[in-house]
Amino acid sequence: MNHLRRVIACMLVAVFLGQVPSALGQTPPPPPAPAVVEVMPAEPPVTRNADVYDVGAGVVTAARIPFNIALCGLGAAVGTALFLITLGTAYKATTRTIEEGCAQRWIIRGDDLRPRGAPGVLPERGSDLYK
Numbered sequence: 001m002n003h004l005r006r007v008i009a010c011m012l013v014a015v016f017l018g019q020v021p022s023a024l025g026q027t028p029p030p031p032p033a034p035a036v037v038e039v040m041p042a043e044p045p046v047t048r049n050a051d052v053y054d055v056g057a058g059v060v061t062a063a064r065i066p067f068n069i070a071l072c073g074l075g076a077a078v079g080t081a082l083f084l085i086t087l088g089t090a091y092k093a094t095t096r097t098i099e100e101g102c103a104q105r106w107i108i109r110g111d112d113l114r115p116r117g118a119p120g121v122l123p124e125r126g127s128d129l130y131k
Helices: 002-025 052-085 091-102
Strands: none
Touching: 052 091
């Protein structure tokens, strides 16, 4: 009986050792090919000199900053009070109240003031009026 156990043990070791090298020798499957994403070529940036709209945007931005700060602070105070009074159940209304004053564009650009489709008040540098 002792002899049979040795034979079985040797067979199990042989089977085990026979499979380990083959498992270790396998190479991992190649990674999947990357997806091809077509990107449109970038358009060249439009170079434009500063005009009345750009200057006006700077003035509007400077004038609005104190009001934006006050509105954001007031919204944060009211939102916090609303959150505390309702013991946190009105968290969505609190978020909207704070976002109303704080989550907006604080800097105005000339393109925000420039009318759409109109050439503008002043002609472009390359136009016939400058020749």
